[in-house]
Each structure stands twice: as C-alpha cells, then as structure tokens.
Amino acid sequence: DAGVTQSPTHLIKTRGQHVTLRCSPISGHKSVSWYQQVLGQGPQFIFQYYEKEERGRGNFPDRFSARQFPNYSSELNVNALLLGDSALYLCASSLDRVGEKLFFGSGTQLSVL
Amino acid sequence: GESVGLHLPTLSVQEGDNSIINCAYSNSASDYFIWYKQESGKGPQFIIDIRSNMDKRQGQRVTVLLNKTVKHLSLQIAATQPGDSAVYFCAERTEAGGYQKVTFGIGTKLQVIP
Known part of the structure; x- marks a missing residue:
C-alpha cells in the first residue's frame, strides 16, 4: 500500500514567485493536513481539509491557500514567495x-x- | 506561541539503556496527545498516542505517561537501539469549531551511543 506521496521533493524559487505543492493521501483517507517545518523546529499547522472542505487554518497569511480534490488529493499554493x-x-x-x-x-x- | 514544549533539546543515551523524553503542554483543553519520530530526510512517523482520560499507555518498547495535573507528557523507550536515533516530537490535539488542530513541540534529538 502506497503511503502519502508528495511532489516535487525539492523546489527552488525566487522571491515574488508562486509555488504549487501536491499531495496524494493514503488510499481511503479523506483528511489531508499541511504543515510547514522550518529547520530545527517542529511542524507548524497550515491547513486541514476533510471531504474537500477546509476544516482548519493555522496562523499563516492569505498568501497561503489550499484545496482538496474529489479523489482527496490536495494542493498547497503559496503566492508572492x-x-x-x-x-x-x-x-x-x-x-x-x-x-x-x-x-x-x-x-x-x-x-x- | 507554542503550547507544547520540551525540556531537553538533545538527549544522549548508551545503547541498551532506557530513554526518557519529556514534554510540557499548556492547553488543558487538549484531549489527545501523540509522539512522533522524525528521521533525517523523512516526515514524522507516528509512535504512540494517548487520550486525556488515560495516564499510561504501552506499546512495543515504548510507554507514554500523561500527568494532567502538571501538564506533562513523557515517552519512555526501553533498551534503546541505534535505530532509535532521531528527533522526537510530542504533539497535542485540540478541537474547536468542528475541526482539529495538532500542535507540535520543538523536538528532542535522541542520540544513541553504540
């Protein structure tokens, strides 16, 4: 059984650009959460989605957005990096x-x- | 700020000894606590969890203790092995407005000395 898969694994951007990160959950899982982990710190909660609806949002600016698709995969978008x-x-x-x-x-x- | 924190950022133990990793939390409304292990280059991996109506739970070589009076959580690893070397995070779950939020502490690095 495949675990949670994310793409890409590495990404380099410049200031002002935007980025889209992708996630495929474990088959059968309906909830997806996104976390940001800065080096040397614990993960910080960004978003949670369940059944394609946003169920939680952490203390991140509006430049961060996400969505969940009918197949429960998810994207995290960050604008104006x-x-x-x-x-x-x-x-x-x-x-x-x-x-x-x-x-x-x-x-x-x-x-x- | 963080509602979950750790007393020791780095813990070194001899192989075969028992390890104890401590964690303090401040949100008395948290109903569920989890320990995660994170190895270099990987995402956190679930180790063991405990609900707020319990004070002890045992797994394979691991035990979690919860003291709600002093808001303290600990992870005990028996017979520590080199493969246990990693960063360990405690996390608490709070639920509000119909959703859950998991708050992680800053982590403790466990170094196992062969």
Whole structure:
C-alpha cells in the first residue's frame, strides 16, 4: 500500500514567485493536513481539509491557500514567495477529520532565493 | 506561541539503556496527545498516542505517561537501539469549531551511543 506521496521533493524559487505543492493521501483517507517545518523546529499547522472542505487554518497569511480534490488529493499554493517561506512542507493524511494518527509524507523542501 | 514544549533539546543515551523524553503542554483543553519520530530526510512517523482520560499507555518498547495535573507528557523507550536515533516530537490535539488542530513541540534529538 502506497503511503502519502508528495511532489516535487525539492523546489527552488525566487522571491515574488508562486509555488504549487501536491499531495496524494493514503488510499481511503479523506483528511489531508499541511504543515510547514522550518529547520530545527517542529511542524507548524497550515491547513486541514476533510471531504474537500477546509476544516482548519493555522496562523499563516492569505498568501497561503489550499484545496482538496474529489479523489482527496490536495494542493498547497503559496503566492508572492518570501525568503522566510523556505522550509519543508509536509502533507499528512488521516482517516477522518478528527486527525488521529497522522501519516506524513516525506515533504517538499522549498528554497526561496 | 507554542503550547507544547520540551525540556531537553538533545538527549544522549548508551545503547541498551532506557530513554526518557519529556514534554510540557499548556492547553488543558487538549484531549489527545501523540509522539512522533522524525528521521533525517523523512516526515514524522507516528509512535504512540494517548487520550486525556488515560495516564499510561504501552506499546512495543515504548510507554507514554500523561500527568494532567502538571501538564506533562513523557515517552519512555526501553533498551534503546541505534535505530532509535532521531528527533522526537510530542504533539497535542485540540478541537474547536468542528475541526482539529495538532500542535507540535520543538523536538528532542535522541542520540544513541553504540
């Protein structure tokens, strides 16, 4: 059984550009969450989606947006990139919106130059 | 700010010894706590969880203890092995407005000395 898959694995962008990160959850999982992990820190919650609806949002600016598709895959979009957006972006899936036992992908390492 | 934190950023233990990783949390409304292990280049991996109505839960070589009185969580790893070397995060779940949010602490790096 495939785990959570994320693409791309690495990405280099320049300030002001936008980026789209993609995530495919474990088959049967209906909830997807996005986290940002800065080097040396724990993951910070960005969004949670369940059944294609946003169910939670962390303290991130409106430059961050996401959506979930009918097949439960998800995209995270970041506009007007800043240097401080450089981080590992993690996607996690779980069976339901309660979010127990999150299964994480390996993440997308984003570098903003 | 962070509602979950760790006392020790780095913990070094001898192979075969027991490891104890501690965590403090501040949100008394949290109903569920999780420990994750993160190896270099990988996403966090679920280790063990505990609900707020419990004070102890055991898994394979791991035990989680929850002390709600002092808002303290610990992870005990028995007979620590080199493969246990990783960063360990405690996390708490809070639910509000119909959704859950998982808040992670800053992590403790466990180094196992062969």
